[in-house]
Amino acid sequence: MTAASAHFDEAEGALIVRGDWDAGSAPALPELAGRRVRVLDGAGITRLDTNGAWLLLSAVRPQATGPLPELRAFQPRHRAMIELVDRNWAATAATPALRREGVFEFAGRGALVLWGHLVGLLDFIGRLFLELAALAARPGRWRWLEFGAQVRDIFVGAIPIVAGMLFLLGVVFAYLLGSQAQQYGASIFVVDGLLLAILREVSPVIVAVLVAGRTGAAITAQIGTMKVTEEIDAITTLGLSPLAVLVVPRILALLIALPLLVFVGDIAGLAGGMLVTKAQLDISYAMFMDRMAEVLLLKTLLVGLGKAPVFAIFIGLIACRMGLSVTRDARSVGAHTTSTVVQSLVAIIILNAIFAIMFVKLEI
Structure with missing residues (x-):
């Protein structure tokens, strides 16, 4: 040389x-x-x-x-x-010249991205349905240990943050409702407002948001990392289906854990409201419980709990699909994890709005 x-x-x-x-x-x-x-x-x-x-x-x-x-x-x-x-x-x-993007071009690009997400989600749902049909024909292939581990991680690990968050929201709602009800001598009706707000809307939505940010992001990051390290390729090489091994247990675990977390949030939110009504409105715990037993309708509780499985399915589908869509680099893992949280939050808000309109039409 x-x-x-x-x-x-x-x-x-x-x-x-x-x-x-x-x-x-x-x-x-x-x-x-x-x-x-x-x-x-x-x-x-x-x-x-x-x-x-x-x-x-x-x-x-x-x-x-x-x-x-x-x-x-x-x-x-x-x-x-x-x-x-x-x-x-x-x-x-050559350095490409900077080009300003117009409003219509920006909107069109966003519409294409949204359409791509919808088509990808529908394709993923179709493949998952076929996998569930195959698992139903062969129950021995169900991953029960993985399912139990996911329920433990999703449910038990989220109890402290869910209880703490809903307790504080119950305190805030009781304080706001109480400050208005005192002006009209209708303090006891704060219990009615708390029951409707916490059980029907606040608890299911807030719990779903917390689970989307905590569990949904974790699922995407975990599956995405497995794809980067070629663990998913190894699962396929062993003759196993990544959907059966990774996706189905996580979605079923979310389906079980989210309603339980909503119920925990209901109790925590009402406990926070009870504490404030005692201190601010001089409503004793016994009076609070009597009024709650008098006005609480079963449908109010079931409406909130019924939203949870729907939220859980969409969070699981989005999180798992985005994890399996990761390309083989660390940057893609971060981008898809962020996208999971954003898509899940948008889905929760849209689904809750659909539920609200549907319940009004059905007079529930």
């Missing part, structure tokens, strides 16, 4: 280069500021790759445009390399 060297001949205006030219040959180039190179002499070049050719062209022609100096005494293969890099010089050196 011959070290690269170069010197500039002032009389001829020629840059004479020798040795092996590659990416590490930059220090061999002389200072050419203010000098015009008319000839590039490559008679002494022993080896030249695209990096070396780019270095030489950068030295003799700093700008991407303009005439190429005379190429003198180059071996045919070295000349071909120089000419190849020169042909692609302008394209690689």
Whole structure:
């Protein structure tokens, strides 16, 4: 291997280069500021790759445009390399101009992304349905241990944050309702408002949001990491279905755990409201419980609990699909995890609005 060297001949205006030219040959180039190179002499070049050719062209022609100096005494293969890099010089050196995106273009791009998510989700649901049908025909393939582990992680691990969050929301709702009810001497009706707000709307929605941010993101990150480390490929190689091993247990665990967490949230929210009504409105715990027993309707409790399985299915479908859609790099794992949380929150809000309209129409 011959070290690269170069010197500039002032009389001829020629840059004479020798040795092996590659990416590490930059220090061999002389200072050419203010000098015009008319000839590039490559008679002494022993080896030249695209990096070396780019270095030489950068030295003799700093700008991407303009005439190429005379190429003198180059071996045919070295000349071909120089000419190849020169042909692609302008394209690689060009900086794309900044372009402002219009409102309609932005909206259209967003619509295409949304359509892609919907089509992908429908395709995933179809494949999952076929997998469930195959599992129903062969019950021995159900992953019961994985299902139990997921229920434990989703339900038991989320109890503290769900109870704490709903307790504080119960405190806030009771305080706001109580401050208004006191003005009209209707303090006892705060219990009615708390029951409707906590059981019917607040608890199922807040619990679903917490589970989407905690469990949904974790599912996507876990499955995505398994795809990056080729563990999913290993599962397939063993003749197992990734849907049966990874997806079905997690969705079923969410289906079981989310209604239980909503019930825990109901109790915590009412406990927080009971504490505030005692301190602010002088409603004793016994009075609170008597009023709750008097006005609480079974349908109020069932409406909130009935939303939970629907939220759970959509959170599980979105989280698992996004995890399996991860490409083989860490950045994709982060992007898909973020997308899972965003899609899940949007789905929860849309589903809750649909439930509200449906219940009004059905007078429930």
